[in-house]
Amino acid sequence: MRRTLGIMIFTHDSNKIEGIGDYVSASAVSFLGRYRAVDFGLSNMANSGIDSIQVFVKEKPKSLVEHLDSGRQYNMNTKRGGIRMYFAPEHYSSMTNYLTDVSTLYYNKIWIERENKDYVLITNSNMIFSFDFNKLLDKHKESKADITVMYKECNSANKQFINCDVVELNRQNGVKTITQNHGDKAKRNIMMGTCIMSKDIFLGMIDQAYHTSRLYWLRDILSDACEYLDVRGYKYDGYFASINSFKSYYDTSMELLDTRKRNQLLQDEWPVYTQTKDSAPTRYANGGKAVGSLVSNGCLIQGDVEHSIIGRKVNIGKNTVIKNSVIFPDVEIGDNVVIENAVVDKYSSIHKVKEIKGTDEQPFYVRRGDTI
Amino acid sequence: MKNKMVAMILAGGRGSRLHELTEKVAKPAVYYGGKYRIIDFPLSNCANSDIKIVGVLTQYESVLLNAYASGAQRWGLDTDDAGVFVLPPREKLEGGLQVYRGTADAIAQNIDFLDQYEPEYVLILSGDHIYKMNYDLMLEYHQQRKADCSIAVYEVPIEEASRFGIMNTDLNGQIKEFEEKPEHPKSNLASMGIYIFNWKTLRKYLVDDMKKDTDHDFGKNIIPQMLDDGKRLFAYIYKGYWKDVGTLDSLWEANMDLIDNPDQINLNDDGWKIYTDDSNTPPQYVGDDGEIINSYVDQGCVIEGKVDHCVLCTGVKVGKGAVVKDAVILPHSVIGENAVVEKCIVGEKIKVAKGVHIGNSRAKKVTLYAKDVKGGETNA
Numbered sequence: 001m002r003r004t005l006g007i008m009i010f011t012h013d014s015n016k017i018e019g020i021g022d023y024v025s026a027s028a029v030s031f032l033g034r035y036r037a038v039d040f041g042l043s044n045m046a047n048s049g050i051d052s053i054q055v056f057v058k059e060k061p062k063s064l065v066e067h068l069d070s071g072r073q074y075n076m077n078t079k080r081g082g083i084r085m086y087f088a089p090e091h092y093s094s095m096t097n098y099l100t101d102v103s104t105l106y107y108n109k110i111w112i113e114r115e116n117k118d119y120v121l122i123t124n125s126n127m128i129f130s131f132d133f134n135k136l137l138d139k140h141k142e143s144k145a146d147i148t149v150m151y152k153e154c155n156s157a158n159k160q161f162i163n164c165d166v167v168e169l170n171r172q173n174g175v176k177t178i179t180q181n182h183g184d185k186a187k188r189n190i191m192m193g194t195c196i197m198s199k200d201i202f203l204g205m206i207d208q209a210y211h212t213s214r215l216y217w218l219r220d221i222l223s224d225a226c227e228y229l230d231v232r233g234y235k236y237d238g239y240f241a242s243i244n245s246f247k248s249y250y251d252t253s254m255e256l257l258d259t260r261k262r263n264q265l266l267q268d269e270w271p272v273y274t275q276t277k278d279s280a281p282t283r284y285a286n287g288g289k290a291v292g293s294l295v296s297n298g299c300l301i302q303g304d305v306e307h308s309i310i311g312r313k314v315n316i317g318k319n320t321v322i323k324n325s326v327i328f329p330d331v332e333i334g335d336n337v338v339i340e341n342a343v344v345d346k347y348s349s350i351h352k353v354k355e356i357k358g359t360d361e362q363p364f365y366v367r368r369g370d371t372i
Numbered sequence: 373m374k375n376k377m378v379a380m381i382l383a384g385g386r387g388s389r390l391h392e393l394t395e396k397v398a399k400p401a402v403y404y405g406g407k408y409r410i411i412d413f414p415l416s417n418c419a420n421s422d423i424k425i426v427g428v429l430t431q432y433e434s435v436l437l438n439a440y441a442s443g444a445q446r447w448g449l450d451t452d453d454a455g456v457f458v459l460p461p462r463e464k465l466e467g468g469l470q471v472y473r474g475t476a477d478a479i480a481q482n483i484d485f486l487d488q489y490e491p492e493y494v495l496i497l498s499g500d501h502i503y504k505m506n507y508d509l510m511l512e513y514h515q516q517r518k519a520d521c522s523i524a525v526y527e528v529p530i531e532e533a534s535r536f537g538i539m540n541t542d543l544n545g546q547i548k549e550f551e552e553k554p555e556h557p558k559s560n561l562a563s564m565g566i567y568i569f570n571w572k573t574l575r576k577y578l579v580d581d582m583k584k585d586t587d588h589d590f591g592k593n594i595i596p597q598m599l600d601d602g603k604r605l606f607a608y609i610y611k612g613y614w615k616d617v618g619t620l621d622s623l624w625e626a627n628m629d630l631i632d633n634p635d636q637i638n639l640n641d642d643g644w645k646i647y648t649d650d651s652n653t654p655p656q657y658v659g660d661d662g663e664i665i666n667s668y669v670d671q672g673c674v675i676e677g678k679v680d681h682c683v684l685c686t687g688v689k690v691g692k693g694a695v696v697k698d699a700v701i702l703p704h705s706v707i708g709e710n711a712v713v714e715k716c717i718v719g720e721k722i723k724v725a726k727g728v729h730i731g732n733s734r735a736k737k738v739t740l741y742a743k744d745v746k747g748g749e750t751n752a
Binding site for chain 1: 407640650656684
């Protein structure tokens with residue numbers, strides 16, 4: 001993997017997480033209490049032995065810049081490599097239609113050219129999975145394909161992975177077409193936003209995309225490439241989720257409270273790295289307790305937490321009940337509050353309102369920084 | 373390069389009263405509070421007090437401690453003008469290799485290290501206490517008194533004073549007499565083993581002491597000598613939480629203080645963080661049949677049983693039906709299904725088999741389990 005450049009690209013506009021996405025870029029969204037979405041892809045690359053990663057940023061860079069910091073937490077801050085961030089062209093900032101991954105890659109193309117690497121591995125910050133990319137590279141070399149894309153077979157695509165890209169394959173695992181999942185069919189091959197190819201082919205594709213249409217996204221040019229290049233699929237079997245909407249964010253969070261699924265994603269020998277906050281362990285006091293839940297460090301739990309995910313430095317008051325909910329870091333919840341089926345964004349504070357109830361289908365969203 | 377004050381942490385002792393906990397690691401490397409090692413406290417205090425250069429003097433079983441302390445980034449001391457320097461005994465051109473014969477000798481053997489930073493003051497710390505202290509305030513006190521040496525003291529109950537080194541002071545806080553473990557203590561000001569010295573003065577005393585046949589100890593030799601010579605020594609009264617975790621009981625108690633007396637020792641204070649290593653483990657998971665009450669639990673734990681009044685370190689697993697009460701469990705230990713664990717300290721990476729019963733909640737003394745507990749063994 002030392003000959004491979006890692007590229008972390010942002011997600012398509014149609015995959016915005018409603019609500020949460022108003023405040024941070026989708027890649028920086030808080031996930032499973034102590035992580036941000038981008039940690040999974042970056043950890044996969046770091047654990048696979050990629051020593052140079054380029055992260056492309058479209059908008060709202062603050063959280064991501066802070067979070068990636070020097071890259072040391074991903075073991076990436078060495079003289080041999082590192083994580084670098086590249087930003088969307090400023091002259092497009094008021095023309096959001098033009099702010100595509102392709103225009104951002106094209107704008108920063110020189111930095112990709114300058115990397116002394118043979119391959120590029122492109123992955124997407126909103127795809128949640130644990131995988132050793134060496135397997136993908138080996139398969140790619142063995143098949144002599146031009147491009148190898150990762151996919152996951154799904155039998156419930158009419159309910160899940162809506163708006164994700166899907167591939168249609170021929171018998172030789174060649175990719176025939178790339179389309180979008182509109183939920184009309186149950187059986188689909190979901191694209192995982194992850195592919196590998198030689199650096200030369202990649203640079204050629206960016207050039208071509210830019211000159212074909214200024215509004216093209218990578219998926220569009222990949223779709224075109226199926227016509228003239230050997231594009232193959234790599235079937236992935238482990239845990240996979242795409243957080244590309246508010247609902248999928250909530251569903252994925254709840255799904256990972258299932259220990260069997262969570263153990264597929266979070267494996268001892270394949271750590272997920274993130275920024276440390278040096279928070280103390282969590283303290284349970286005054287009758288507070290937790291059941292069926294993931295609780296991060298730095299919390300004070302004085303109420304009941306059931307089947308929920310609690311972020312770092314959350315205070316939960318006495319006689320308060322939190323059920324089927326995701327509480328982001330740095331949230332204050334007062335005494336005698338009931339929260340069910342809700343997503344409570346960062347820095348918010350809930351004291352006056354004593355009942356917040358959403359449903360499984362429509363979880364309640366408390367906005368970032370709101371006092372209610 | 374000139375530094376106002378350089379800190380030297382004495383971290384060479386074994387802490388033999390911690391028994392097997394310090395079999396392979398020195399006491400400053402022992403775990404405390406779910407995720408910390410004891411030495412994180414003086415190191416974080418240094419970082420928070422804006423001290424840039426910290427020497428860590430190690431001797432007993434120092435491999436782990438040396439590796440740990442040299443990762444200065446953990447405490448944010450990894451800039452070009454800062455650093456944590458691990459100083460085990462080293463072979464010298466004159467005299468060859470000599471172990472540190474005492475606390476004062478450890479500093480004396482590193483005079484060359486200190487000289488290169490040209491410090492005005494040297495702060496001597498011990499690597500085995502749990503406390504949060506702003507050394508900068510102590511330095512201010514030291515400068516105001518125009519002292520040669522300031523010693524941090526802690527007010528202990530007078531009936532316990534005979535266990536400590538006691539400072540007898542005048543009304544201004546100037547130390548008139550120092551008594552090591554006096555039978556009839558005249559004051560309750562116990563030395564915390566934290567000293568600020570004017571470097572030039574200390575340097576002279578260290579050079580002299582090296583040549584003499586003494587214990588080469590700050591408390592026994594350097595301080596009494598300075599008092600004899602009429603130097604200005606002052607007691608700096610520290611009012612916060614302070615615990616010497618020298619025994620299994622005091623280590624257990626200091627852990628329980630995090631649950632029982634959270635107002636006294638808050639480790640989650642953004643204004644004075646205690647920094648440590650990050651373990652890259654997921655948030656703690658409490659299972660559907662698990663229950664945690666009245667406890668202090670670190671990330672990476674997986675709790676399927678009942679945990680009551682415990683401090684659980686990183687990555688501890690408690691099996692279904694197990695009951696863990698009044699216990700301190702060190703990192704990555706596994707409590708088997710239906711096991712009962714009461715009032716004890718369970719060491720690092722220990723496996724307690726299914727269904728066994730260890731420890732006793734009514735016991736006065738804390739028991740340490742430093743080896744795997746196999747099935748069939750019961751020790752209640």
